[in-house]
Amino acid sequence: MADTENTPGNSMHGVSAKEKAFAFSVASPIMPTDPIAKFKLPVDSEHKAKVFKIFSLASPHMTTFHLSWLSFFTCFVSTFAAAPLVPIIRDNLNLIKTDIGNAGIASVSGSIFSRLVMGAVCDLLGPRYGCAFLIMLSAPTVFSMVFVSSARGYIAARFMIGFSLATFVSCQYWMSTMFNGKIIGLVNGTAAGWGNMGGGITQLLMPFIYELIRRAGATPFTAWRIAFFAPGCLHVIMGILVLTLGQDLPDGNLNTLQKKGDVPKDKFPKVLWYAITNYRTWIFVLLYGMSLGIELTIDNVIAEYFFDRFNLKLHTAGVIAATFGMANIFARPLGGLMSDMAARPFGMRGRLWNLYIVQTLGGIFCICLGRASTLPLSILSMILFSITTQAACGATFGIIPFISRRSLGVISGLTGAGGNFGSGLTQLLFFTSSRHSTATGISLMGIMIVCCTFPVALVHFPQWGSMFLPATKDSEKSKEEYYYGAEWNEEEKQRGLHHGSLKFAENSRSERGKRVGSDPTPISATPAPV
Amino acid sequence: MAARGLLLASIYLSLLVHECYGVTLFSSLQKTLQVTTTTKRGQVLKAGEDKLTITWGLNQSLAAGTDSAYKTMKLQLCFAPVSQKDRAWRKTEDHLNKDKTCSFKIVEKPYNKSLQTLDWIIESDVPTATYFVRAYALNAERHEVAYGQSTNDQKTTNLFDIQAITGRHASLDIASVCFSVFSVVALFGFFFHEKRKARMSPQK
Numbered sequence: 001m002a003d004t005e006n007t008p009g010n011s012m013h014g015v016s017a018k019e020k021a022f023a024f025s026v027a028s029p030i031m032p033t034d035p036i037a038k039f040k041l042p043v044d045s046e047h048k049a050k051v052f053k054i055f056s057l058a059s060p061h062m063t064t065f066h067l068s069w070l071s072f073f074t075c076f077v078s079t080f081a082a083a084p085l086v087p088i089i090r091d092n093l094n095l096i097k098t099d100i101g102n103a104g105i106a107s108v109s110g111s112i113f114s115r116l117v118m119g120a121v122c123d124l125l126g127p128r129y130g131c132a133f134l135i136m137l138s139a140p141t142v143f144s145m146v147f148v149s150s151a152r153g154y155i156a157a158r159f160m161i162g163f164s165l166a167t168f169v170s171c172q173y174w175m176s177t178m179f180n181g182k183i184i185g186l187v188n189g190t191a192a193g194w195g196n197m198g199g200g201i202t203q204l205l206m207p208f209i210y211e212l213i214r215r216a217g218a219t220p221f222t223a224w225r226i227a228f229f230a231p232g233c234l235h236v237i238m239g240i241l242v243l244t245l246g247q248d249l250p251d252g253n254l255n256t257l258q259k260k261g262d263v264p265k266d267k268f269p270k271v272l273w274y275a276i277t278n279y280r281t282w283i284f285v286l287l288y289g290m291s292l293g294i295e296l297t298i299d300n301v302i303a304e305y306f307f308d309r310f311n312l313k314l315h316t317a318g319v320i321a322a323t324f325g326m327a328n329i330f331a332r333p334l335g336g337l338m339s340d341m342a343a344r345p346f347g348m349r350g351r352l353w354n355l356y357i358v359q360t361l362g363g364i365f366c367i368c369l370g371r372a373s374t375l376p377l378s379i380l381s382m383i384l385f386s387i388t389t390q391a392a393c394g395a396t397f398g399i400i401p402f403i404s405r406r407s408l409g410v411i412s413g414l415t416g417a418g419g420n421f422g423s424g425l426t427q428l429l430f431f432t433s434s435r436h437s438t439a440t441g442i443s444l445m446g447i448m449i450v451c452c453t454f455p456v457a458l459v460h461f462p463q464w465g466s467m468f469l470p471a472t473k474d475s476e477k478s479k480e481e482y483y484y485g486a487e488w489n490e491e492e493k494q495r496g497l498h499h500g501s502l503k504f505a506e507n508s509r510s511e512r513g514k515r516v517g518s519d520p521t522p523i524s525a526t527p528a529p530v
Numbered sequence: 531m532a533a534r535g536l537l538l539a540s541i542y543l544s545l546l547v548h549e550c551y552g553v554t555l556f557s558s559l560q561k562t563l564q565v566t567t568t569t570k571r572g573q574v575l576k577a578g579e580d581k582l583t584i585t586w587g588l589n590q591s592l593a594a595g596t597d598s599a600y601k602t603m604k605l606q607l608c609f610a611p612v613s614q615k616d617r618a619w620r621k622t623e624d625h626l627n628k629d630k631t632c633s634f635k636i637v638e639k640p641y642n643k644s645l646q647t648l649d650w651i652i653e654s655d656v657p658t659a660t661y662f663v664r665a666y667a668l669n670a671e672r673h674e675v676a677y678g679q680s681t682n683d684q685k686t687t688n689l690f691d692i693q694a695i696t697g698r699h700a701s702l703d704i705a706s707v708c709f710s711v712f713s714v715v716a717l718f719g720f721f722f723h724e725k726r727k728a729r730m731s732p733q734k
Binding site for chain 1: 615715
């Protein structure tokens with residue numbers, strides 16, 4: 001029977017429970033290596049790499065990894081490029097606080113929509129063209145900053161640039177075509193974390209470029225415009241590299257390969273239905289809004305905050321603001337690692353507690369950041385805040401692969417969109433009106449994080465339990481196969497479409513924690529055909 | 531991590547240095563100086579082009595010896611309340627260290643008893659807003675001890691408008707369009723080229 005595992009359209013598909021979130025070289029021992037294929041890395045039967053060698057450029061797998069995360073990184077740089085320059089831009093365009101807030105909201109709103117569309121684009125054109133199209137068509141929007149002369153133009157430009165954040169989807173999708181399911185968790189987490197780092201690097205890069213251009217003789221109101229040529233050119237360069245060096249699949253490009261016949265692609269309406277009717281999806285949409293959403297909001301407001309509150313120079317504020325985003329290089333994988341470590345003794349309950357604790361700590365440090373009135377205390381709070389919030393992002397995606405196996409792609413997309421929505425919402429609530437200062441806004445946001453993280457306690461898996469409740473004692477419902485099998489109806493089960501889910505269910509038994517060894521293998525599971 | 535520690539330490543040290551400046555309150559200053567500007571009502575001055583003529587000095591009707599501590603005079607361009615609205619980064623604070631009302635320095639000169647006049651060409655980084663001019667007298671420790679301004683205490687009279695430069699240049703606009711066109715053309719060129727290659731290659 002046809003196996004729907006590892007087909008395009010199922011990003012982060014087949015993530016097993018056993019992957020480590022933080023190791024430089026991870027091999028997947030169970031998948032047999034294809035002996036005939038001539039690739040630099042060991043590959044499985046679909047020619048997906050089984051090993052993740054971070055510092056290698058081996059074509060096509062590692063080349064793809066680096067092209068992919070660099071494209072995503074570039075889009076983060078350009079989306080948040082205006083943020084550290086706001087003190088100059090607000091004087092040039094005569095902006096008021098509402099304008100600045102609205103522009104920040106606009107910068108993260110565009111990609112709510114574009115991330116949802118990008119999945120379909122990757123299916124039709126392949127991730128290589130999906131990425132290249134987006135990054136090269138959004139280059140003109142970055143260059144358009146040169147023309148901006150009013151608040152409306154500024155908001156419109158930031159909105160259009162923000163569409164490019166959908167490269168997150170092409171990045172993760174592309175990784176899933178190149179890397180075996182057992183290491184895809186680490187690969188995707190590293191790519192996402194390093195991409196998100198762009199939001200931090202831009203706070204250093206843009207003031208530095210601005211300063212260089214000013215020293216070369218330009219007036220401030222012209223220098224910031226010229227500075228935008230840097231991210232714009234990066235877009236074009238990355239787009240060309242992706243087109244010339246990248247390929248969709250390990251064996252070649254989508255349109256030059258014959259598509260494998262009769263692999264039944266799952267029906268999108270069904271996949272969507274199982275995603276939206278699972279209540280856990282919506283809780284995680286909210287939670288990710290309170291981790292990634294907050295991260296994006298801070299990327300937008302922190303440089304201006306330090307500049308204004310502590311009277312720092314523009315590039316000093318940029319340096320401090322950059323440390324927030326740059327913590328992503330290790331903080332996000334760390335969150336995933338802590339999730340894995342908590343799962344070993346406590347299973348899924350450990351993962352949930354880990355997420356709750358780390359995200360709540362993020363909220364507490366956010367409150368501290370808003371209330372700190374001296375610079376050293378403020379920086380310390382910000383560093384602790386950045387580590388915990390980004391670890392929460394990593395921890396979130398340590399749990400999401402287990403919510404559903406059939407609808408994993410859609411749930412990941414919805415969660416990602418939820419992150420952006422959370423960012424837009426917090427910017428609207430706390431950083432757009434003149435009623436309270438930015439410092440108060442940050443503290444209030446911290447309180448919101450703490451309150452909105454409580455719903456983690458509501459996430460209950462019958463086979464594994466939740467934060468406060470143990471696994472159900474019912475003999476049928478306490479099996480992983482029951483949970484994942486429930487996503488298929490009888491007719492689909494007759495056709496054997498659910499075998500991938502059963503395989504996944506078996507692999508996910510480690511989410512029971514220490515109880516794994518004591519449970520007998522269920523007799524009802526149909527042995528999956530290889 | 532070591533780099534972060536170093537950054538923290540150096541910032542802390544610079545903060546300590548900053549704190550040594552002393553705490554001068556605006557409300558404690560004496561209004562002994564007079565400042566006038568020659569602007570007409572409703573006149574909009576262009577940054578980078580127009581001149582602002584300012585006359586300032588000690589109020590001649592005061593007793594002799596009032597200015598014994600004055601060593602330096604500082605003239606600054608200050609935002610009127612209408613330009614501070616909804617812009618917390620231009621807020622007026624009594625603590626002179628934290629006050630953001632007067633962000634642009636016009637000139638700083640050694641103190642002179644007699645009235646001085648200056649023709650100041652408005653600099654190109656001045657934003658579009660409504661302004662007045664304020665003069666501070668500094669003592670030997672460079673602390674403000676007296677002030678005077680070209681408007682009344684409520685900051686409602688004798689205000690003038692400045693129009694900023696746009697910062698845009700034709701050359702930048704053209705460069706931007708060229709780069710954008712290149713990006714789009716390169717993308718579609720590549721796309722159609724590959725499509726043609728795929729069609730021309732032998733079908734399997």
